[in-house]
Amino acid sequence: MQSACANTQSSAANVVSSAEVEPLPLVQKKSFTTKNFQTFGGKSIETVTVGWESYGRLNANKDNVILITHYFTGNSHAAGKYQHSDSAAGYWDAIIGPGKAIDTNRFYVVSVDSLANLGAHDPNVITTGPASMNPKTGQPYGLDFPVVTIRDFVNVQKQLLTSLGISKLYAVVGPSMGSMQALDWAVAYPDWVERMISVIGSGEADAWTSAKLEHWSTPIKLDKNWQQGNYYSGLPPTDGLVASLMLITQDALYPDFFNQVGQSIDFSPSEVAPLEDIRQSPSIVNWLRARAEARAEAMDANHLLYLVRACQLYIAGHQGDLNNALKKVKAKTLFLPAATDLLLMPYNLQATHQMLLDNGKDSQLSILPGTLGHLEGVTGITNHAALIQSFLNN
Amino acid sequence: MQSACANTQSSAANVVSSAEVEPLPLVQKKSFTTKNFQTFGGKSIETVTVGWESYGRLNANKDNVILITHYFTGNSHAAGKYQHSDSAAGYWDAIIGPGKAIDTNRFYVVSVDSLANLGAHDPNVITTGPASMNPKTGQPYGLDFPVVTIRDFVNVQKQLLTSLGISKLYAVVGPSMGSMQALDWAVAYPDWVERMISVIGSGEADAWTSAKLEHWSTPIKLDKNWQQGNYYSGLPPTDGLVASLMLITQDALYPDFFNQVGQSIDFSPSEVAPLEDIRQSPSIVNWLRARAEARAEAMDANHLLYLVRACQLYIAGHQGDLNNALKKVKAKTLFLPAATDLLLMPYNLQATHQMLLDNGKDSQLSILPGTLGHLEGVTGITNHAALIQSFLNN
Numbered sequence: 001m002q003s004a005c006a007n008t009q010s011s012a013a014n015v016v017s018s019a020e021v022e023p024l025p026l027v028q029k030k031s032f033t034t035k036n037f038q039t040f041g042g043k044s045i046e047t048v049t050v051g052w053e054s055y056g057r058l059n060a061n062k063d064n065v066i067l068i069t070h071y072f073t074g075n076s077h078a079a080g081k082y083q084h085s086d087s088a089a090g091y092w093d094a095i096i097g098p099g100k101a102i103d104t105n106r107f108y109v110v111s112v113d114s115l116a117n118l119g120a121h122d123p124n125v126i127t128t129g130p131a132s133m134n135p136k137t138g139q140p141y142g143l144d145f146p147v148v149t150i151r152d153f154v155n156v157q158k159q160l161l162t163s164l165g166i167s168k169l170y171a172v173v174g175p176s177m178g179s180m181q182a183l184d185w186a187v188a189y190p191d192w193v194e195r196m197i198s199v200i201g202s203g204e205a206d207a208w209t210s211a212k213l214e215h216w217s218t219p220i221k222l223d224k225n226w227q228q229g230n231y232y233s234g235l236p237p238t239d240g241l242v243a244s245l246m247l248i249t250q251d252a253l254y255p256d257f258f259n260q261v262g263q264s265i266d267f268s269p270s271e272v273a274p275l276e277d278i279r280q281s282p283s284i285v286n287w288l289r290a291r292a293e294a295r296a297e298a299m300d301a302n303h304l305l306y307l308v309r310a311c312q313l314y315i316a317g318h319q320g321d322l323n324n325a326l327k328k329v330k331a332k333t334l335f336l337p338a339a340t341d342l343l344l345m346p347y348n349l350q351a352t353h354q355m356l357l358d359n360g361k362d363s364q365l366s367i368l369p370g371t372l373g374h375l376e377g378v379t380g381i382t383n384h385a386a387l388i389q390s391f392l393n394n
Numbered sequence: 395m396q397s398a399c400a401n402t403q404s405s406a407a408n409v410v411s412s413a414e415v416e417p418l419p420l421v422q423k424k425s426f427t428t429k430n431f432q433t434f435g436g437k438s439i440e441t442v443t444v445g446w447e448s449y450g451r452l453n454a455n456k457d458n459v460i461l462i463t464h465y466f467t468g469n470s471h472a473a474g475k476y477q478h479s480d481s482a483a484g485y486w487d488a489i490i491g492p493g494k495a496i497d498t499n500r501f502y503v504v505s506v507d508s509l510a511n512l513g514a515h516d517p518n519v520i521t522t523g524p525a526s527m528n529p530k531t532g533q534p535y536g537l538d539f540p541v542v543t544i545r546d547f548v549n550v551q552k553q554l555l556t557s558l559g560i561s562k563l564y565a566v567v568g569p570s571m572g573s574m575q576a577l578d579w580a581v582a583y584p585d586w587v588e589r590m591i592s593v594i595g596s597g598e599a600d601a602w603t604s605a606k607l608e609h610w611s612t613p614i615k616l617d618k619n620w621q622q623g624n625y626y627s628g629l630p631p632t633d634g635l636v637a638s639l640m641l642i643t644q645d646a647l648y649p650d651f652f653n654q655v656g657q658s659i660d661f662s663p664s665e666v667a668p669l670e671d672i673r674q675s676p677s678i679v680n681w682l683r684a685r686a687e688a689r690a691e692a693m694d695a696n697h698l699l700y701l702v703r704a705c706q707l708y709i710a711g712h713q714g715d716l717n718n719a720l721k722k723v724k725a726k727t728l729f730l731p732a733a734t735d736l737l738l739m740p741y742n743l744q745a746t747h748q749m750l751l752d753n754g755k756d757s758q759l760s761i762l763p764g765t766l767g768h769l770e771g772v773t774g775i776t777n778h779a780a781l782i783q784s785f786l787n788n
Contacts, residue, residue, distance in 0.1 A: 018474075041669045116672055143672050143673065145467050147656075147668070147669055147670065147671070147672050149669070205663040206649065206653050206656065206663075207652045207653050207655060207656025207657075207678040208644075208649035208652040208653055208656075210656075210661070210676045211640075211644055211676075211678050211679055211682050214675065214679045215609075215637075215640065215641050215644070216674075218613055218637045218648040219612055219613060219616055222613055222616040222617055222618075222634055222637060223616055224616075224618040239616060240616055243609075243612040243616060246605075246609065246612070247609050247612075250602075250605055250609070255600065255739065255741065258602040261601060262600065262601025262602075262604075263412050263601075266711075267601045267604070268693060269707055269708055269709040269713060270707070271602075271707075274703060274707060275434075275435045275541055276435060276541065277541070278539075278541050278699060279537065280704055281608065282604045282608075283604075284601040284605050285604065285608045288605050288608075293745045305672060306672065309672055312663065312668060313663055313664070313668060314663055315663040315664055319664075320662060320664040342736060347649065355425040372395055
């Protein structure tokens with residue numbers, strides 16, 4: 001993984017432009033390595049290396065840090081561009097930058113690639129996971145890589161921050177799988193976290209969510225090329241990975257978006273090809289498959305299995321009792337479920353928010369309107385910037 | 395298929411008990427055969443044989459017929475038991491029987507196995523599909539079986555009814571895929587259909603639904619045993635079929651039900667096995683898999699692909715314009731979407747109902763309350779019997 005990564009360096013912090021209304025300066029991917037990392041499950045990983053990015057400048061007191069934790073198919077590229085010619089900026093660029101909701105003129109914003117990051121073959125991702133070399137064998141770990149958890153992602157982030165001399169977070173903010181990390185941060189390290197924003201998230205993986213995530217793994221395990229995870233010297237299980245991404249894409253959306261796409265490509269249930277031949281697909285399926293095929297190129301199928309498992313094992317605090325865990329929280333918390341989210345429906349964060357209130361904590365919740373489904377918290381975040389900005393200003 | 399079916403006969407009608415409050419007499423599966431069946435797609439099937447059941451007695455005028463059309467994983471066993479020792483009665487037994495909402499003391503109720511019925515290896519199902527013998531080759535059709543549509547299911551039913559001397563339906567009523575047949579009946583043969591009840595249904599497969607259904611097919615096609623549908627002389631693609639059924643089961647439910655199951659089996663995201671070994675699964679996944687494995691035994695994987703395709707190609711009237719099609723309807727219509735349905739959300743039937751109203755038709759809609767999701771219209775139908783009874787009495 002690491003060797004495939006361009007534009008990496010080990011400097012601690014960026015220097016921002018002095019002009020307050022400028023866009024972010026070009027972003028550089030940095031890398032952080034820690035040795036003999038102990039997982040929450042009690043296993044040891046000899047070398048962990050992850051990529052990270054920062055936007056804004058760390059102040060002298062080192063108390064202006066906001067940690068951004070990324071979603072399932074995402075990585076540490078939360079804002080800005082690597083090169084002016086990049087077709088898109090980081091996923092939350094609408095709310096991170098000079099003068100934006102997460103104002104890089106004021107805050108030092110840090111974001112870190114997860115362990116077993118899905119984009120293992122993306123030149124701008126640095127991660128350690130089953131596709132990484134196992135130093136014991138000289139071969140990729142495959143399924144010998146230990147199961148990792150949301151807590152492990154948090155602990156890698158904490159080691160990185162500690163290496164920068166940081167011991168306090170003005171806020172930790174993340175969508176979806178990132179929301180799990182954000183809340184686990186607030187429970188596991190309450191003296192670090194002053195504010196926590198959980199977007200399109202949950203307090204724990206309930207039975208519904210655990211089962212729903214499993215369907216993302218299944219196509220990969222069915223692919224004849226998967227070979228129990230030992231595919232690195234042969235053909236990868238691309239068909240399975242593509243099928244998984246097709247399902248993930250739909251799970252993260254809502255009918256309105258799909259039906260708008262359908263109109264734009266002249267989808268109709270009366271199409272001739274799928275009527276004439278069972279091997280043909282409706283045009284909307286072909287559209288979904290083409291998107292997934294393009295995304296799959298930079299991804300590793302085993303990594304997807306490990307991310308699914310990390311989310312299945314998630315309960316904030318990782319101690320088996322959410323209510324007890326939440327008693328430890330010292331941060332002010334803001335929960336932002338999306339009204340049309342079909343993946344992590346608002347009931348998840350409503351329950352967690354209510355537990356915090358019942359424990360006398362300072363918690364707020366606001367349901368994001370909009371018809372983007374789960375992605376209301378990612379691609380739709382522009383519309384909800386004011387909520388985040390207001391919370392961070394208090 | 396046919397040879398595997400027990401308890402079949404070709405008699406036209408059952409004789410009901412004279413006692414009005416008795417349960418249904420034991421049900422007998424009957425079979426209907428038609429030759430040189432012409433599909434909507436323009437292909438010919440040399441021999442079509444399907445199973446059917448009836449409850450109640452056909453009156454002399456043959457004007458007391460209610461046709462029940464079944465859902466995706468269902469079959470013609472809508473009510474009653476084959477033997478007193480059967481563990482369960484037909485799926486809508488709560489509303490079909492003497493004195494029930496669909497009163498068999500008054501109505502002659504008919505239900506027919508679909509083409510390519512999923513339960514191809516169920517001894518109580520009779521169907522013709524890709525697992526049937528292709529008379530041209532002496533081998534199962536596999537993917538050489540022509541694509542069939544909701545209209546083809548309707549046309550087989552119409553031929554059966556015509557063979558019984560019936561030319562009018564007091565009502566056609568069905569849930570989910572059955573709702574598609576019910577509405578297509580009302581559009582295609584408006585002079586037949588006096589009343590139509592569409593439960594948890596839709597007027598057409600929109601882009602969202604078409605894509606969502608595709609995920610049910612994908613695991614089967616990924617199974618190495620599938621072999622492009624030519625698995626009948628070897629091992630069937632059971633792993634793929636089980637994965638598909640796991641997804642279908644979850645798509646048809648709502649979080650509340652799953653989380654109640656989770657409680658009953660002591661599910662927790664903190665379980666040890668899935669933390670210690672990536673190859674292990676959370677207990678809720680094991681529960682879901684065990685259910686699917688049991689159901690898969692009587693099912694055929696290719697048949698599932700054909701049912702998915704039939705639903706993807708569905709638009710009431712099958713003429714490419716739903717609004718124009720609905721202008722043909724002469725039936726009074728009742729639409730019953732379920733509030734918590736995540737598979738065919740209420741917007742589907744609300745749109746269809748509104749089009750009928752806009753075309754000056756006599757249409758009613760009532761959103762079923764409850765937390766069973768899509769299955770509110772199947773296993774939850776007991777709670778909604780009064781709506782159906784009231785509509786049929788007018």
